[in-house]
Amino acid sequence: MDESPRSRMTLRQAMARQWQIPLFILAMAAFVILLMQLRPEEAVDGFAQKYEGLSVLSDQGRYSEFYSQAEILRQEAEDDEQLGQVHFLAARTRVKELKQRHAFGLDEYLNRTAAVNYERIVEDYNQSLSRGCPDPNGPESAEIYYDLGQAYWCLNQPDKAILCYQRAIRQAEGYSLQMHKDLVGIYLASRPENYIPTSLEHLEVILGHDQTGLEDKAWAYARKANLLIRQGQEEQALELLNSVAETCQNTPYSEELEFLRGSALRHAGQNDQADLILRELLGRMTSRGDIFAQVALELGKISYEQYRDQDAWYFYRLVLDTQMGKDWYVGAVLGLAECAALQQRYDESIERYQEAADWLEKNPLNQAVESAQIQKSLAILAHKLGMEKENTLALRFLEVERQLAPAEDLDLAYRLAQRHYYTGMQLMEQLAEEKAAVAKEEPSDQEPVWFEQQAQQAGVHFEQAAENFLQVSVLSVGNDRLYGEALEYAAICYDKAGNTDQSIASWKRFVTEREGQPSWPRGVFHLAQALQSIGRYPEAIGYYTLLRERHPLSIAASDAVIPLAKCYLGQDPPEKDKAMALLLSVLEDRALTPKSVHYRNAMFELGELYYRNADYASAIQILTVAVDRYPQDERLGKTMFLAGDSYRKSGLRLDEQLRNLSQEPAEMLKREKTSQLRRQNLEEAKNYFDRSIEFYSQIPEGRRGEVDEMYLRHGYMYRADCLYDLARYEEAASLYEKAVLRYQLTHTALAAFVQIINCQIHLGHIEQARISNERAIWQLRKMPDEAFAAGPVSYSRREWEAWFDWTAKSGLW
Numbered sequence: 001m002d003e004s005p006r007s008r009m010t011l012r013q014a015m016a017r018q019w020q021i022p023l024f025i026l027a028m029a030a031f032v033i034l035l036m037q038l039r040p041e042e043a044v045d046g047f048a049q050k051y052e053g054l055s056v057l058s059d060q061g062r063y064s065e066f067y068s069q070a071e072i073l074r075q076e077a078e079d080d081e082q083l084g085q086v087h088f089l090a091a092r093t094r095v096k097e098l099k100q101r102h103a104f105g106l107d108e109y110l111n112r113t114a115a116v117n118y119e120r121i122v123e124d125y126n127q128s129l130s131r132g133c134p135d136p137n138g139p140e141s142a143e144i145y146y147d148l149g150q151a152y153w154c155l156n157q158p159d160k161a162i163l164c165y166q167r168a169i170r171q172a173e174g175y176s177l178q179m180h181k182d183l184v185g186i187y188l189a190s191r192p193e194n195y196i197p198t199s200l201e202h203l204e205v206i207l208g209h210d211q212t213g214l215e216d217k218a219w220a221y222a223r224k225a226n227l228l229i230r231q232g233q234e235e236q237a238l239e240l241l242n243s244v245a246e247t248c249q250n251t252p253y254s255e256e257l258e259f260l261r262g263s264a265l266r267h268a269g270q271n272d273q274a275d276l277i278l279r280e281l282l283g284r285m286t287s288r289g290d291i292f293a294q295v296a297l298e299l300g301k302i303s304y305e306q307y308r309d310q311d312a313w314y315f316y317r318l319v320l321d322t323q324m325g326k327d328w329y330v331g332a333v334l335g336l337a338e339c340a341a342l343q344q345r346y347d348e349s350i351e352r353y354q355e356a357a358d359w360l361e362k363n364p365l366n367q368a369v370e371s372a373q374i375q376k377s378l379a380i381l382a383h384k385l386g387m388e389k390e391n392t393l394a395l396r397f398l399e400v401e402r403q404l405a406p407a408e409d410l411d412l413a414y415r416l417a418q419r420h421y422y423t424g425m426q427l428m429e430q431l432a433e434e435k436a437a438v439a440k441e442e443p444s445d446q447e448p449v450w451f452e453q454q455a456q457q458a459g460v461h462f463e464q465a466a467e468n469f470l471q472v473s474v475l476s477v478g479n480d481r482l483y484g485e486a487l488e489y490a491a492i493c494y495d496k497a498g499n500t501d502q503s504i505a506s507w508k509r510f511v512t513e514r515e516g517q518p519s520w521p522r523g524v525f526h527l528a529q530a531l532q533s534i535g536r537y538p539e540a541i542g543y544y545t546l547l548r549e550r551h552p553l554s555i556a557a558s559d560a561v562i563p564l565a566k567c568y569l570g571q572d573p574p575e576k577d578k579a580m581a582l583l584l585s586v587l588e589d590r591a592l593t594p595k596s597v598h599y600r601n602a603m604f605e606l607g608e609l610y611y612r613n614a615d616y617a618s619a620i621q622i623l624t625v626a627v628d629r630y631p632q633d634e635r636l637g638k639t640m641f642l643a644g645d646s647y648r649k650s651g652l653r654l655d656e657q658l659r660n661l662s663q664e665p666a667e668m669l670k671r672e673k674t675s676q677l678r679r680q681n682l683e684e685a686k687n688y689f690d691r692s693i694e695f696y697s698q699i700p701e702g703r704r705g706e707v708d709e710m711y712l713r714h715g716y717m718y719r720a721d722c723l724y725d726l727a728r729y730e731e732a733a734s735l736y737e738k739a740v741l742r743y744q745l746t747h748t749a750l751a752a753f754v755q756i757i758n759c760q761i762h763l764g765h766i767e768q769a770r771i772s773n774e775r776a777i778w779q780l781r782k783m784p785d786e787a788f789a790a791g792p793v794s795y796s797r798r799e800w801e802a803w804f805d806w807t808a809k810s811g812l813w
Contacts (some may be wrong), residue, residue, distance in 0.1 A: 265277065
C-alpha cells in the first residue's frame with residue numbers, strides 16, 4: 001500500500017500539540033501509522049485531516065465547534081483505534097477547557113461546573129483506554145489516570161479518585177512528586193479508612209527522595225505533623241515540628257508549621273500556651289489565606305473550650321468575613337453555631353448548623369469540617385437540651401443531624417425515637433397538669449382548642465417515635481435486646497398516638513416474635529387492651545386468658561383480671577357470672593390489701609355489677625365501703641349515686657311485702673319493722689343522692705361530661721322521690737322545685753312539675769296545684785322543639801300538652 005508521509009506527519013504533529021509526554025506521542029503516532037497501513041489512502045487521509053482539524057479547534061479554544069465536530073467524527077470512526085483517538089482527544093480537550101476556567105483540580109470547589117462535564121471526561125477517557133488508546137497498563141496512561149482521579153474528585157467520588165491516583169503513580173515512569181502530594185491531599189480531605197498510615201507512607205516517600213527540594217519537604221513535614229495530631233500523637237508532632245523549625249524557617253510553610261505547633265499544644269491540653277503562640281502568629285500574618293483561616297479557627301476553638309464565647313465569636317467572624325466560598329468558611333459557621341447555642345440563642349444556632357449542613361452537602365470533601373464532627377456537635381447539644389427537658393428544641397437539632405447522617409444510622413434513629421417519645425410524654429404531662437390546674441374553673445373559649453392541639457401534637461410525636469423505633473428494629477439485626485425493646489416501644493407509641501390498628505399489628509408482631517422473653521407477658525396484656533379498646537372482646541378475652549394461663553404469677557396477669565371482667569361484661573350478651581367470679585377473686589386474694597389499685601378497682605366494678613344485677617343488698621355492702629374507703633377517687637360521684645339508688649330500690653321493694661301483710665295483731669310487729677326498714681333505706685338513699693349532687697356540683701358545669709350530667713339530673717329527681725315515697729310531701733315539693741329551677745325548659749322540669757302537683761294535692765293545697773299546672777303549661781309553650789329530642793323522657797310536645805290539659809280539666813281543683 002502506498003503510504004503518505006505527509007499524512008502521517010500531520011497526524012503526529014496534531015497529537016504532539018495535545019500531549020507532552022514523548023512516549024505517548026510516539027505511541028499515538030504508531031497507532032496512526034498502523035491505521036494507515038490497514039486502510040485505503042483516501043480513508044486515512046480523510047480521518048487524519050479531520051483529526052487535524054479537531055486538534056486545531058482544541059488549540060484555538062473553539063470548544064463548542066470542537067465538541068460538535070468531535071461527535072461527527074465519533075460517528076464516522078471506522079474501527080476501535082479511530083474511535084479511541086476521538087474519545088481521547090475529547091477528554092483531553094475538556095480537561096484543558098475546565099482548567100482554563102479553574103474548574104478542574106483538587107482546590108477548585110467553588111468554580112466547578114455541572115457534573116455532566118466531569119462525567120464526560122470519565123466516559124471519554126474510559127472509552128479511550130478500553131480501546132487501547134493508549135495502553136491502559138503502560139506508562140503513557142499515567143497522565144490519563146491522573147486526570148481521571150481529578151475528575152472523580154470533582155464528582156465527589158473520593159474512593160475512585162484514590163484508585164486512579166494510585167494507578168497513575170504505579171504506572172508513571174520515575175518519581176512523580178505532584179502525584180504523591182495530590183494523593184496525600186485527597187487522603188487528608190476525604191479521610192477514608194486507614195488514611196493516616198497510608199498518607200504517612202506517601203509522605204515518607206516524598207521526604208526520602210533525593211529529588212525532593214526543601215520547600216516540598218517543608219510541605220511534607222507540615223502534613224506529617226497534621227496527621228500525627230489527628231492520630232492523637234501530639235508529643236511526636238511537637239518533637240517533629242521543633243526539629244525542623246530552623247531548617248524550614250525561610251520556606252513558604254514556616255507559618256503553617258508554627259500554626260501546627262499551636263494546634264498540637266491545644267490538642268495536648270496546653271490551651272494557654274497554644275493561645276499565646278497562635279495569637280502572636282495571627283498578629284504578624286499579612287496574608288488572609290488558608291493558614292490565617294486555620295489559625296483563627298484554632299483560636300476560636302480554644303476560646304470556646306474555655307467558655308470565652310465572645311472571643312470565640314470574634315475569631316469565627318474573622319474567618320467568616322475573609323474566607324467566603326473557601327473550605328474554612330464552613331468551619332467558622334460551625335463555630336458560630338456552637339457559640340450561639342452556648343449563649344442560648346437557639347434559633348440562630350439552628351440556622352448556623354443548617355448552613356453548615358447545607359455547605360457540607362455541596363462540598364463533603366472540604367478540609368475544614370467532616371460530617372461526623374457536625375453530627376457529634378449536634379448530638380451533644382441535643383442531649384444537653386433533652387436533659388433540660390427542652391425536647392422540642394432538641395428535636396430541631398436532631399433533624400439537622402438527620403440531614404447529615406446515612407439512612408442506616410442506628411444510633412441517630414434510636415435517639416430520634418427516644419426524643420420524640422419524651423416529647424410526646426412531656427406534652428401529655430403538660431396537658432394533664434393544665435387540666436388539673438383548671439379543673440375547678442369554668443373552661444374558657446380557647447381552652448378546648450388548646451387541649452386538642454396539645455393532644456394532637458403529642459400524637460404526632462408518638463407516631464414519629466413509633467416509626468423511628470421500627471427503623472431501629474430493622475437496623476438492630478444482631479442485637480436481640482435492642483430489637484425487642486424497639487418493637488415494644490413502637491407498639492406503645494402507636495397506642496399513645498391513638499393509632500389502634502398499627503398498635504394491634506405491632507403488638508401481634510411482638511407477641512409472635514418475642515415469646516419466652518421477660519417482656520412477653522406485658523406485650524400480651526397490651527395487645528389485649530388494644531383489642532378491648534375497640535370492642536373486639538372475644539379476641540381480647542383470648543389473649544387475657546392466654547396470659548393468665550402461661551404466666552399466672554406475673555404482674556401483667558394480675559393487671560389483666562379486671563380488664564378481663566370488663567370484657568365479659570362488654571359482650572352481647574354479657575357473661576356476668578364469669579365477670580363476678582373474677583372480681584370476687586381479687587377481693588379474696590390475701591396478697592392484696594385495700595390500698596392496692598387492683599383491690600380498689602375490683603370494689604368499684606363489683607359494686608356496679610351487683611347494682612346492674614339488681615342485687616341491691618350486695619351492691620350496698622360494696623359501694624358504701626368503697627365510698628368511705630376511697631373519698632378521693634374520681635368515680636366517687638357515680639358510686640354515691642349507685643349506692644343511693646340501691647338503697648332507694650331496696651326500700652321500694654318492701655312495698656310489696658307491706659301490701660301482702662295483713663292487719664292482724666300478730667303481724668303488726670313485722671309490719672312495723674318492715675316499715676321502719678323501708679324508711680331507713682329511703683332516708684339513706686336521699687343522703688347518698690345529696691352527697692352525689694354535692695360532688696357533681698363542685699365540678700364546673702363546662703367540665704361535666706354527659707354521664708356526669710345524667711347522674712346529677714337523676715340525683716335531683718331521685719332524692720325528691722325518696723321524700724315523696726316517705727310521704728314527706730312538703731319537703732319533696734321543695735326539692736322538686738329545685739329541679740324545676742335547675743332544669744328549666746326541659747323534660748326534667750316538666751316531670752318535676754308533675755310531682756309538685758301530686759305533692760300539693762296530697763297536702764290539700766289545691767290552688768297551689770292549679771298554679772303549678774299553669775306554670776308547667778307556660779314552660780311547655782316556651783320549650784324549643786329540639787328540647788323534646790333530648791333528655792331521658794321520650795314524650796312529645798303533644799303528649800305533654802295532653803297530660804297537663806287533662807290535669808287542668810280533671811276536676812282536681
